[in-house]
Amino acid sequence: MLTVSDLSVKYGETPVVNHLDLTLDSDEILMLVGPTGCGKTTILHALAGLIPIATGVISLGKWQATPKKLIPPEKRNVGMVFQDFALFPHLTVEQNVCFKLKNTTLGDHWLQLLGLDKFRNARPERLSGGQKQRVALARTLAHEPDFVLLDEPLSNLDAALKDSLRWEIREALKAANVPAIWVTHDQDEALSIGDRVGVLNKGVLAQLDTPENCFSKPASRFVANFLGDASFVPGRFDQQLVRTCIGAAPGIPIDTDSGEVDLLLRPDDINIRHQDHAGNGCVEWVRFEGGSRLCAVSLDEHENTQVKVRVSHEHLFRPGDRVQLAVDSTHALAAFAR
Numbered sequence: 001m002l003t004v005s006d007l008s009v010k011y012g013e014t015p016v017v018n019h020l021d022l023t024l025d026s027d028e029i030l031m032l033v034g035p036t037g038c039g040k041t042t043i044l045h046a047l048a049g050l051i052p053i054a055t056g057v058i059s060l061g062k063w064q065a066t067p068k069k070l071i072p073p074e075k076r077n078v079g080m081v082f083q084d085f086a087l088f089p090h091l092t093v094e095q096n097v098c099f100k101l102k103n104t105t106l107g108d109h110w111l112q113l114l115g116l117d118k119f120r121n122a123r124p125e126r127l128s129g130g131q132k133q134r135v136a137l138a139r140t141l142a143h144e145p146d147f148v149l150l151d152e153p154l155s156n157l158d159a160a161l162k163d164s165l166r167w168e169i170r171e172a173l174k175a176a177n178v179p180a181i182w183v184t185h186d187q188d189e190a191l192s193i194g195d196r197v198g199v200l201n202k203g204v205l206a207q208l209d210t211p212e213n214c215f216s217k218p219a220s221r222f223v224a225n226f227l228g229d230a231s232f233v234p235g236r237f238d239q240q241l242v243r244t245c246i247g248a249a250p251g252i253p254i255d256t257d258s259g260e261v262d263l264l265l266r267p268d269d270i271n272i273r274h275q276d277h278a279g280n281g282c283v284e285w286v287r288f289e290g291g292s293r294l295c296a297v298s299l300d301e302h303e304n305t306q307v308k309v310r311v312s313h314e315h316l317f318r319p320g321d322r323v324q325l326a327v328d329s330t331h332a333l334a335a336f337a338r
């Protein structure tokens, strides 16, 4: 189990990570997300022992690092996977994976499991980006790390490859039974791959929770906005129900359970239909997404309130169309004090 308590990191006098607490189970994958510059990579570097820490304790049973006791990276038995693959160009795939291994059985195991058998004798320059990343992962896991840190491992790859490789990496980490912290900029990746998601804001964990809770019960408006499209519609919270001008839904109280609130609506929580001259809103813009379209609608009742609704690509809406919106959710929706 990886335990981090009260971890703070500074560059000079500038605090970058502030009093971070987290615990990771033996095979747990934590996805770390947050705006650029919020301290994600700094956390990985601190856990790996690449930079000193200002406060706190990082421990993994076998060792315990503190500001006064900086355990070097080679003694932490950490595996690191980065976006630039960091392979030795003059070594073959097999030599990269088995580098410094006394017993190469595990190297063979991961070469096979990650579909790299046929590339054993190739040099990295002959491999595609996805193959290189598999080699980097095989090399990391062949060395039996006690924990793995992944810093945007898929950011140099195209979208189709990303989608399949992220699942392969998840399965390999689970098969290795090793805890992992995975930094990503991709919210879909964070929500689908992680056992838990940590949303970082200015060096502080805004929420550390299951993907479902981070999405449906965000701890703050910041988290709600960061993980997917979020619309906030004014309403009144009374007896567990939130009533708005476009309908009512059971409310999940985030910071209040009564009175004036903003109801968090995701694009699939709302129904939209054309309404020639009446209706309760007007389409502002439409974005084609392939299988769907995302429509932004301004509400007549609340100036400056824009609601995003997702419809099938078969339904055509245009800017200027009059529409009728209705809350269409059987599950409870998060309500924030206004």
Ligand SMILES: Nc1ncnc2c1ncn2[C@@H]1O[C@H](COP(=O)(O)OP(=O)(O)OP(=O)(O)O)[C@@H](O)[C@H]1O
Pocket: 011, 016, 034, 035, 036, 037, 038, 039, 040, 041, 042, 043
């Ligand atoms: N070696 C360094 N010396 C001084 N400041 C640094 C150093 N490395 C990073 N920083 C600063 O620390 C802050 C956090 O950087 P970090 O790279 O951890 O953020 P991040 O969340 O990983 O960002 P990104 O998503 O853009 O990769 C940023 O303001 C950055 O400019």
